[in-house]
Amino acid sequence: MFVELDLQSEVPIYKQLADQLIEGIASGKLAAGQPLPSVRALAADLGINLHTVNKAYQTLKQEGFLEIHRKKGVIVQPGPLPAADEAFLARLRRDLRPLAAEASARGLNEQELTELMQTLYRSIQNPPPEGGSSL
Amino acid sequence: MFVELDLQSEVPIYKQLADQLIEGIASGKLAAGQPLPSVRALAADLGINLHTVNKAYQTLKQEGFLEIHRKKGVIVQPGPLPAADEAFLARLRRDLRPLAAEASARGLNEQELTELMQTLYRSIQNPPPEGGSSL
Amino acid sequence: MFVELDLQSEVPIYKQLADQLIEGIASGKLAAGQPLPSVRALAADLGINLHTVNKAYQTLKQEGFLEIHRKKGVIVQPGPLPAADEAFLARLRRDLRPLAAEASARGLNEQELTELMQTLYRSIQNPPPEGGSSL
Amino acid sequence: MFVELDLQSEVPIYKQLADQLIEGIASGKLAAGQPLPSVRALAADLGINLHTVNKAYQTLKQEGFLEIHRKKGVIVQPGPLPAADEAFLARLRRDLRPLAAEASARGLNEQELTELMQTLYRSIQNPPPEGGSSL
DNA sequence: GTGGTCTAGACCACG
DNA sequence: GTGGTCTAGACCACC
CATH class of the missing domain: 1.10.10.10 (Winged helix-like DNA-binding domain superfamily/Winged helix DNA-binding domain)
Structure with a gap:
């Protein structure tokens, strides 16, 4: 694993x-x-x-x-995965908000923050190879 | 307040x-x-x-x-605010990562996610006026 | 079958x-x-x-x-089927009770619940035809 | 309690x-x-x-x-209780079905079954007084 | 073998 | 004192 x-x-x-x-x-x-x-x-x-x-x-x-x-x-889950419904988006915004706020207060500008998010998103969808493929 | x-x-x-x-x-x-x-x-x-x-x-x-x-x-803080140092960035990535992962798993694409982040960031820096200005 | x-x-x-x-x-x-x-x-x-x-x-x-x-x-069973004796009725009440309670808590009124039960009962005794009759 | x-x-x-x-x-x-x-x-x-x-x-x-x-x-729950949505009704039918079937097999007729359900429903909404009122 | 349930005792965060 | 988390060990139903 x-x-x-x-x-x-x-x-x-x-x-x-x-x-x-x-x-x-x-x-x-x-x-x-x-x-x-x-x-x-x-x-x-x-x-x-x-x-x-x-x-x-x-x-x-x-x-x-x-x-x-x-x-x-x-x-x-063999069928369709759960969707990004409004409940999830609300939770996502709620969790993202304090992170964005602190980033802003610490001087991270919009571009830096969104680029960090993009980098993360891409590294998740396309993770670096590492050892065994799954379990 | x-x-x-x-x-x-x-x-x-x-x-x-x-x-x-x-x-x-x-x-x-x-x-x-x-x-x-x-x-x-x-x-x-x-x-x-x-x-x-x-x-x-x-x-x-x-x-x-x-x-x-x-x-x-x-x-x-009257002086300079804390900076976005590496410790903060590491924490930020750690907290952002599971959110990005679930967003991805639920089918939110990169653009939708980054736009949501941008919207949040802007609403924080430029909040809608509301009642008294501070306290 | x-x-x-x-x-x-x-x-x-x-x-x-x-x-x-x-x-x-x-x-x-x-x-x-x-x-x-x-x-x-x-x-x-x-x-x-x-x-x-x-x-x-x-x-x-x-x-x-x-x-x-x-x-x-x-x-x-070629002879008479088991009867609805008191043991069965007790079990039936025990199993029905939490279902009726939750239905009530969720706002289903008495008529809606009994009609649902009737519909079920009838669909069991008079099932919609489907494929081979038995096995 | x-x-x-x-x-x-x-x-x-x-x-x-x-x-x-x-x-x-x-x-x-x-x-x-x-x-x-x-x-x-x-x-x-x-x-x-x-x-x-x-x-x-x-x-x-x-x-x-x-x-x-x-x-x-x-x-x-101080706000509205969960509703009797389709998910609940499906679960209710699934759980009720085998009970209705066995009742039918054991010779309980439709009226007897629905009356039993009514009696239960009423005894839940209007429970017999007993000891302390709540906890 | 699997997950489901129950018990027991411990530490921690919260307010 | 509250719930949240984690550990540990046990028994059971299911397949």
Whole structure:
């Protein structure tokens, strides 16, 4: 698995994991319908508790990025991914706003900020190759 | 004060307050050297706990956006504001990354995302007029 | 067989199967004494595990909806079907209660709920024709 | 609290709890905006684990029946309750269907079933008085 | 083997 | 004191 966790971070582990799985989906490293490791296997792999993995999986299932089957385990949403609906855009604006504000207060101009965003966006969709392709 | 808090939000109140003060600085609504209400006054005004206001002030002082004097009280940083140093940029990227990833996964393309960012940035620097100018 | 399984449902497969067999009995699509496919045949037909079919059959035998003979195989109860005894009614109330409560909380009025129930009941006893009559 | 749990039931404890809270909301025993016991208090009261109570609360928050605040704790949704949208109706039909089918197979006729449903619905909206009014 | 549930005890952020 | 997170270990249903 390509996931890298910072156990010291203030960002909850389950969220780091969920974020990186979403990023894997966005980049195509995780293809639609692709099976993910079982909660136990991933927990062992990452050296964290099974419940923490489970919380990440449940969160993503809830949002529609994953499906969880009785026996097949966990797979990437095989159908259409959740859309950028108004609820998501509102959340996105809410989260982006303080970041943009602080960037502005610190003297980052509009172009610098949008270019940073572009660079990020592109590095997500076209990630630098690294070790194994998926898991 | 122009601050509007959502007491039901999952975002901590002290962070909402700190964020909006930074936004006020970014927009110019809070000018360099300008005095801010005392912890007590602002807490009473907003109907929140003293400690919450204090935590927001201390956080902003720590980051260099405010100065706190025994006698003069709290004022907006009169000198140069904190710069967009590498530490800030790293934090910015870390926080922006999962947002960009989810936006991408949900089908928002690069242009839509950057335009959303631009719109936000401009609305911060040039906020719609509303009520009293500052406090 | 008219059975349709949703392998991704949170409802256990064996229960989906048992439920649809009961529905077949309720509708008359499965007549008293009628033979059912062998465990192996049905499992192959539905593409599921032997044990899953077996569990559904055993459950229904236990409740009195099926009979399982060594030689004749599995047949629909040829005699009187299990009655709506107090044990069943208690279970029915227990399962219905939270559904009625949530419907009420969500603003569905008594008439809407009972009409929904009637529609369901009728569609079960008089199902829309579809493909082969039974198996 | 008016909640009664059956620790031996096959129905998960957290679901029993969530169901009874919804029923409390439907009946008016839990009024909009009313505070609920803290997870710890309710867990102690019911003799179950705090995480089990938390799961029930989180589920209901997710569905829009509760709000969870940092300090105020948990309150009943003060605004409009979730509506009986198509997603709910689909779930309702899916859950009701096997119950109606078995009732039919066991010889309960349409009137008996709908009357049972009505009786339940009314007993929820107008529950028999019992001990303390709320918590 | 899988995920689902429950318990237990701990630490932390928040207010 | 509140909920949020994490860990740990256990049992169960399902397949």
